Amino acid sequence: LVPSVTKNTSRKIDPEALIASALAIADQEGLESLTIRRLAQQHEVTPMALYRHFRDKDQLLHAIAAEVLRQVEVPAPGGGPWYDELRALFQAILTALRPHPNLAALTFRRFLTSEPGLELSERALLLLAESGISVDQAAQFGVQAVCSLVNLVATEPGMDDLNLAPEEQEDVIRAKRARLTALSPRRFPHVIAAADALTCVFDRDAYYEHGLELIVAGLREVARG
């Protein structure tokens, strides 16, 4: 299913090609399809050959998560108030994460354990420091905000089974909506009324815009004291 971009004929593994196809597999078939054996097979190599390049599977996941974070194009400082700068930074992170919804959740733990993640964390903490809150509060709120950001992508409604065929995907969404609208209107009137929005995102850009606004608004408000 996944087109092997670089057929390996030389029996030599290119570590960069390795994480590239790892990314491709996870994007197209889901994280559970990304296995050592599968990846080895795609590179026409023994599973054990990969262990020459990655200590274990966790390090492979670390590498692809770091790769996604590396693709964030950190905006140049714009001289605006801290919350506008922070919103721009978060926006850039969202832009990098959105093509990889299956990997988004994976990146969270790498914000403090990878080079590109640390770069982003440093910048976020700097901006939060400008807000006037304490260092400890900046740390907690920053981590919480980044977690929300990541989960905005990872839990986008209707993305649970992104690895299915588009038509099959529609069926799943319709089924979910049906289960909600079939509930007792006496007990769950608000759930029923919100069934559409709870099961599917119509305007994706608006979803991310509003989601980001909720995060930034919260930070602004707690910073005001």
Add this chain to the structure above:
Amino acid sequence: LVPSVTKNTSRKIDPEALIASALAIADQEGLESLTIRRLAQQHEVTPMALYRHFRDKDQLLHAIAAEVLRQVEVPAPGGGPWYDELRALFQAILTALRPHPNLAALTFRRFLTSEPGLELSERALLLLAESGISVDQAAQFGVQAVCSLVNLVATEPGMDDLNLAPEEQEDVIRAKRARLTALSPRRFPHVIAAADALTCVFDRDAYYEHGLELIVAGLREVARG
């Protein structure tokens, strides 16, 4: 390691005891230790015997997540403003989740697919409707807030390896902190300054209080327009 609370001598499976020990295993040894085979062994029964009570593993996970949500003691309506009522509801959810950090993340998907989850969702959506935002926005913001809530518990710093011995846990935290403080002070001054708060929560109650405040403050602010 896990004391089998109910030794099974009758070769009959009690489904309630099943999910009880499933909860115990996940709590004490982590979600990856909760396997069909392990659970069957603890009940002195063949792995396949469990399939008489659960269609597959996902349904087992659903059952234990729903059980956690069932333990939420929904506060009685207090007549206060919507945000105070919502905070009280979220507070109650946190209280139920905190004893089960390894299961918290699992509950997110069950807020709309289990009886107790729907009860909580209905109440949250009702309160958000009082805030004056549209039904669709209430849906998106509600889902996002609940996700943040759940992740407050699931990603509490220093809880990554909760299944380790307390002393070993301290070592891990110290190691993480050391990796941060060893960074270049020129490139990552704010990360270094925040190293303590980024790796460990000193005052747990304050952590949850502030985290909850950030979530509610955001909702209040976007509701104001």
Add this chain to the structure above:
DNA sequence: ACCTGAACACCGTTCAAGT
């Protein structure tokens, strides 16, 4: 109705061996 036993198709990973 409920449990057993053997088997299948997978995992990640170790270890010794090849070149």
Add this chain to the structure above:
DNA sequence: ACCTGAACACCGTTCAAGT
């Protein structure tokens, strides 16, 4: 230095059989 082959200790799950 880098890859192979066989094996180990696991998974979830199917299927046919027992009682």
